[in-house]
Amino acid sequence: TVSCNDDVAKKRALDPKAFRAPVTNAFKLTEPKPIEWQVIDPDSIDIPQTYPLDIDKLPSQPFIINEFKPVNPPMEESPLDWDPNDRMKLEFDTIPIEKKISILPTPVVTQMDRPQKLEGTTSVLLQLSRNQGLPGNDIRKIIQNKDGTFWIATFDGGLSLYNGNELYTYDY
Numbered sequence: 001t002v003s004c005n006d007d008v009a010k011k012r013a014l015d016p017k018a019f020r021a022p023v024t025n026a027f028k029l030t031e032p033k034p035i036e037w038q039v040i041d042p043d044s045i046d047i048p049q050t051y052p053l054d055i056d057k058l059p060s061q062p063f064i065i066n067e068f069k070p071v072n073p074p075m076e077e078s079p080l081d082w083d084p085n086d087r088m089k090l091e092f093d094t095i096p097i098e099k100k101i102s103i104l105p106t107p108v109v110t111q112m113d114r115p116q117k118l119e120g121t122t123s124v125l126l127q128l129s130r131n132q133g134l135p136g137n138d139i140r141k142i143i144q145n146k147d148g149t150f151w152i153a154t155f156d157g158g159l160s161l162y163n164g165n166e167l168y169t170y171d172y
Contacts, residue, residue, distance in 0.1 A: 107168035135169050
């Protein structure tokens, strides 16, 4: 092996006798092979269809570049409907429903970390998961009260009330 610090390699690089002249090789073509053509009966080919195009009959509307034209009205905004159950209005007079009232159990109060910026994102997406103290990662719904607290319903951890510091978890 030769390394950059090898004195012999440095001496060879400076010695003009160490270089060999390049050898020129003539370009050689391969042996020619005959091309085998497939003959197709001209009657088996479909006649191409042509369609007349009369440019004068195309619809057109004259315009002037500096002419003012009113802009179309903007698109209507509609909120995303994440809960399809809201679409169907129930008439409770016609459906027999048995109501049950239950008292929430005493909550488990835990100190919860603030939601963190989600790693690997360029926008400000916040992560709220078990890492911050939530009882489950699969959040079903979040509703904010008028006082700024949040009710968080999870699939596997129950119902939680988050006030910005403490998390009250009702597991029933």
